[in-house]
Amino acid sequence: MDDRSLSDQPISTGLQEPSDLQLTDKQWNILDAALAVFTEKGFSAATTSEIARQAGVSEGTIFRHFKTKKDILLAMLVPLIRNTMGPKSVNSLTQMIVKNENLPLREVLLMIALERQEFLTDNQALLRLILTEAQYHPELREVIIGEVAYKSQEQLIRLIEQRQQKGEIRQDLPAWVLVRSFFGMVVVYMLSRVMLTKREAGKDNREEILKIIDLFLNGAAMEK
Amino acid sequence: MDDRSLSDQPISTGLQEPSDLQLTDKQWNILDAALAVFTEKGFSAATTSEIARQAGVSEGTIFRHFKTKKDILLAMLVPLIRNTMGPKSVNSLTQMIVKNENLPLREVLLMIALERQEFLTDNQALLRLILTEAQYHPELREVIIGEVAYKSQEQLIRLIEQRQQKGEIRQDLPAWVLVRSFFGMVVVYMLSRVMLTKREAGKDNREEILKIIDLFLNGAAMEK
Amino acid sequence: MDDRSLSDQPISTGLQEPSDLQLTDKQWNILDAALAVFTEKGFSAATTSEIARQAGVSEGTIFRHFKTKKDILLAMLVPLIRNTMGPKSVNSLTQMIVKNENLPLREVLLMIALERQEFLTDNQALLRLILTEAQYHPELREVIIGEVAYKSQEQLIRLIEQRQQKGEIRQDLPAWVLVRSFFGMVVVYMLSRVMLTKREAGKDNREEILKIIDLFLNGAAMEK
Amino acid sequence: MDDRSLSDQPISTGLQEPSDLQLTDKQWNILDAALAVFTEKGFSAATTSEIARQAGVSEGTIFRHFKTKKDILLAMLVPLIRNTMGPKSVNSLTQMIVKNENLPLREVLLMIALERQEFLTDNQALLRLILTEAQYHPELREVIIGEVAYKSQEQLIRLIEQRQQKGEIRQDLPAWVLVRSFFGMVVVYMLSRVMLTKREAGKDNREEILKIIDLFLNGAAMEK
DNA sequence: CATGAATGAGTGTTCATTCAT
DNA sequence: GATGAATGAACACTCATTCAT
Incomplete structure (x- = not known):
């Protein structure tokens, strides 16, 4: 599975409907190529000529559609985050939370974790690019925080507060502490799994x- | 607080003593400037001419001391990680664990978290650079994993196993799950604090x- | 007489028809300038920036057409040798030999020598460059030997063997000894003429x- | 046999006696190294730092003794030609001619050719350097012509005229035509032997x- | 006198961007 | 609108030469 092509990636479905974003076929080709090249080399080491080659257009055409190289990056990532990655994350969380209001919390958290894991695995290269470039492009940073981080956290807080009201969860800790802690436990586990091991991606780690x-x-702590 | 200059950074104290690493004053100047420039622009977008300017030397001088631009990066980061960051992390963990064997776990974990927080705050920019460039330079990746991640984890595992034997900690979960989870909880909390807020760094967050x-x-879970 | 510009040189007529070699005007300009600069300074001391200046193009343009400086040299010399210098030498020899089968050998040798002299005079600088750079570029060496030296020698051997069969020439010496000796006599005479004297090139030296x-x-030897 | 080191080369014996030329040991080291580096890379591609390294001195020392890189070349080649190569060539010719006044010309010419062949074989790389650089340094060109070419030719002319007076050699051709022709025959034979073949240097080619x-x-011509 | 670190102009080469066609 | 040749500033890197020690 090639996670470098927008067309093969779950995350990119939003962009496949050009009308959504007023993108012509050609523009879409360029952004698709840009995704591949930027994820492979990083923004700075990528060249517009390689993007052009992979997009099957001339270098001149790229600059007719996007004023600068940076514009290509942002034109690709910002809608991807705003229209696809953000909504997808938030919606799937919302659905899992709403649909399973009566399931034990343990089950819901498992579903969430497994879904996040799939997302992370499928979009590894893209996520790495986004997080790397967020350092140098505040526009990007704001979109990620505003459209993904904040909204996702909100849903998880909703879940926690729901369960706090039900009496399943301690009420003496603020919901955000619980949310971020859970998120941290899971993400660090996943990252270490991705970075440190060569276990094939398919291996079931539900037990862990x-x-x-x-x-x-x-x-x-040992139960008292 | 300028966390971009080696001379202002706690982490760099190891390097400030040139004899430690056989670095001349000039070489140290160059690495100091390199840290600033690489940190600000990233490796690829940084230029040797700017490093030279900031180091107050000619561009030729840089290449008398370091064969390539990549060599500058590694000559700066690898000893920093191997000689300073790694030992510092590991030793402080070891000491806290050994010295406080009889302190309640809660107290020990607090000390560790506070110390990690200070470290992260003081070396924010440097850590960002290291993690970003680790993507493109496997040498770097290996040093980080081998000299910091693995060794630090070992110390924490020692702590957990010590407390498991004492009966303070559940024995039905592998130590590494406990360690990585705790680490994840704390790090994500700290990162969100650094990224999302404008609260001045000094504010005491011991309560949190x-x-x-x-x-x-x-x-x-609600206590049964 | 400027023997450094392809456009003024007889040998370059083959290149002046860009279609012959799929060379655009601009590429031809660059190669023309390259000939001038390489000839004047030698390959190593010539700079691409001077070639660009003399070609009236930017330095970037040069590298759009030729990947490296060495490529410029070879793109200029190899076709020149293979398509122009080689065939021209060989064909004119062949024709002189075939057409004048019944002329006294003395007359044929004179024609050949005069023609070689004209060639050498017209292409002095180019020949000097080729022979100099052949030391450092084996590709070049092979082309010269294969396309000019070997083929020319073959024609002369044909002439000698023809006359040996006719009984005009001694048969107790191998043809190649006769050929190389004649060639050596003539070439050294011409070189010394070119190098040692200030006599204008036009002076008739048929007698010599x-x-x-x-x-x-x-x-x-004195005739017995 | 390493023909790149002055100390191993017949031609360099003249330089081994520093007092001859007021050269200190250090200067001699530098020139020896320069010979090696220049012959291997050519003047332009050679670097002063490599010369310094091979000479076992610092780069600064080189420029204390020789103002520029070009000065090194000329300081090495000009005395080599003037004091060693020239006299050696001329003297050996003179001796062979004078000592063997009564030997058949055929024998004398053989001795001369064999001696020239040995010289050429022993000093191949050096001769290539000299002829190459003579193109770009008129000082060098003049020394070669004046100290070697002209004087050697004079000796050969003396030989020819001697034999013309004895009636062994035709008198209807100017001596210089005979000399240059003989020289051309022999040199072209030797060059083609060196360039075109891989026959081991030792093989006896006296017959040829x-x-x-x-x-x-x-x-x-067939004898009438 | 010797050193070698420092220099800075210059090298071949790259690449984002422009623009005539 | 699309092209791709052309640009030129910038790049990493080199090297002959200088000069403080």
Whole structure:
């Protein structure tokens, strides 16, 4: 599975409908090529000529549609985040939370974790690009925080508060502490899995995730 | 607070003693300037001419001391990680763990978290550079994993296993799950604090960290 | 007489028809300038910036057409040798030999010598460049030997063997000894003429060449 | 046999006696290294730092003794030619001519050719350097012509005229035509031997040279 | 006198951007 | 609108030459 092509990536479906964003076929070709080249080399080491070649257009054409190289990056990433990655993340969270209001929290957290894991695996290269370039392009940083981080956190906070009201969850800790902690536990586990191991991606790690959820719910201390 | 200059950064103290690494004053100047420029622009977008200007030397001088631009990066980062960042992290962990064997775990975890927080705050820009460039330079990746990540994790695992034997900590979860989870909770909290807020760095957040530790030890679930 | 510009040089007529070699005007300009600069300074001391200036193009343009400086040299010299210098030499020899089968050898040798002299005079600077750079570029060396030296020698051997069969020429010496010797006599005479004297090129030296041919045919020894 | 080191080369013996030329040990080291580097890379592609390294001195020292890189070249080549190569060539010719006044010309020419061949073989790289750089440095050109070419030719002319007076050699051709022709025959034979073949240097080619001398003396034409 | 670190102009080469066609 | 040749400033890197020690 090639996670470098917008057309093959789950995340890119939003862009496949050009009318959505008033993008012509040609512009879409360019952004698709840009995604591939930027993710492989990084923004700075990528060249517009390679993007042009991969897009099957001339270099001149690129600059007819996008004023600068930076514009290509932002024109590609910002809508991707705003229209696809953000909504997709938020909606899937919302649905899982709403649909499963009566499921044990443990089950819901597992679903969320597995879904996040799939997302991270499928979009590894893209996420790496986004996080790297966010350092140098504040526009990007703001979109990520505003459209993905903040909104996702909101949904998780909703979940936690829901369960706090139900009495399933401690009420003496602010919801955001619980949310960020859970997120941190899961993400660090996933990253270490991706970075440190060569285990094939398919291997089922549901058991390991369940251990983390158990830890989150019941704590590390010996039960009194 | 300028966290871009080696001379102002705690982490760089190891390098400030040139004899340690056989670095001349001039070489040190260059690496100091390189840190500033690489940190600001990233490796690829940084130019040797700007490094030269900031170091107050000619461009030729840079290449008398370092064969390529990439060599500058690695000559700066690898010793920094290997000789300073790594040992510093590992030793402070080791000491805190050994010295406080009889302190409640909660206290030890607080000390560790606060110390990590200080480290992260003081070396923010440097850490960002290291993690970004680790993507493109496997040498760097290996040093980080080998000299910092792996060794630090080992110390924390020692701590957890010590407390498991004492019966303070559950024994039905592998130590590494506990370690990575705690690490994830704390780091994501700190990162969100750094990225999302404008609160001045000085503000005491001991209370918040204690909440996270409470969560880690006692879990999110309502006590039965 | 400017023997440094392709456009003024007989040898370059083949290149002046760009279609022959798929060379655009601009590429031809660059190669023309390259010939001038390489000839004047030698390959190593010539700079691409001077070639650009003389070609009336920007330095970037040069590298759009030729990947490296060495490529410029070879793109200029190899076709010149292969398509122009080589065929021209070989064909004119062949024609002189075939057309004048019944002329006395003395007359044929004179024609050949005069033609070689004209060639050498017209292409002095170019020949000097080729022979100099052949030391450092084996590709060039091979082309010269294969396309000019070997093929020209073959024609002369044909002539000699033809005359040996007719009984005009001694048969107790191998043809190649006769050929290389004649060639050596003539070339050294011409080089010394070019290098050592200030006589204008136009001066008729037919008498002197005839003496050399006489020597070649009849030997230096007093007739018995 | 390393023909790149002055100390191993017949030609360099003249320079081994520093007092001859007021050269200190250090200067001699530099020139020795310069010879090696210049012959390998050519003047332009050679670097002063490599010369310094091979000479075992610092780069600064080089420029204390020789104002510019070009000065090194000329300081090395000009005395080499003037004091060693020239005299050696001329003297050996003179001796062979004077000592063997009564030997058949054929024998004398053979001795001369063999001696020239040895010289050329022993000093191949040096000769290539000299001829190449003579193009760009008129000082060099003048020394070669004045100290070697002209003086050597004079000796050969003396030989020829001696034999003309004895009635061994035709008197209807100017001596210089005979000399240059003989020289051309022999040199082109030797060059083609060096350039075109891989036969080991040691192989005896006395027979082939004798054929050339036979040709020179008796001519190519069938004897009437 | 010797050193070698420092220099800075210059090298071949790249690349984002422009613009005539 | 699309092209791709042309640009020229910038790039990483080199090297003959200088000069403080």
